Amino acid sequence: MGENVTVLITEQEIKKRIAVIAAQISKDYAGEDVCLVCLLKGAVIFMCDLARALDLPSVEFDFMDVSSYSGTTSTGIIKINKDLSDSVEGKHVILVEDIVDTGLTISKVIEFLTHQQNPKSIKICTLLDKPARRDVNRFNIDYAGFVIPDEFVVGYGLDYEQRYRNLPYIGVLNFS
Ligand code: IMP
Ligand code: MG
DSSP: OOEEEEEEEOHHHHHHHHHHHHHHHHHHTTTOEEEEEEETTTTHHHHHHHHHTOOOSEEEEEEEEEEEEOOSSSSOEEEEEEOOSSOOTTSEEEEEEEEESSSHHHHHHHHHHHHHSOOSEEEEEEEEEOGGGOOOOSSOOOEEEEEOOSOOEEBTTBOBTTBSTTOSSEEEEEEO
């Protein structure tokens, strides 16, 4: 098919790192209830594993699907394909993302949630951080699994044209 995948982060490494992040989140929110907001579809697998490693009294799930367009303005816009099912007013929200690349998507989602809803707090937890292409810096990444180089990666939820999401590891997609 003219593509191949070389392993960048193994299944074991992902598992170990998620345990560390989950322990940190459990410590930071000790005794508190949180709502994990998964950004579809890429963050699904990460959120499932992260959620099961959390030690907190109550962990709710919700899901959003957004697409971003850089368009002609530097700020860009996002289209909400699927909004939250329930209000997150007064809740501690942790946005769970697969990868922060330019930063446009996550910054717009934060803006949207902050204005439309009135959460008690919002933090970002991303599996991957690709800082090389960062355009928008109006947010802080509170929890990041791995900082990766400027490569196109797939697996563990991340896709190329909707494929490869089911790989248990993260790999670099090479085109030949
Ligand atoms: P941002 O708005 O540029 O930060 O884009 C983030 C979104 O772009 C992610 O949620 C992914 O869906 C997608 N994306 C960015 N880099 C990659 C990659 O290397 N592999 C797969 N998807 C990516
Ligand atoms: Mg995504």
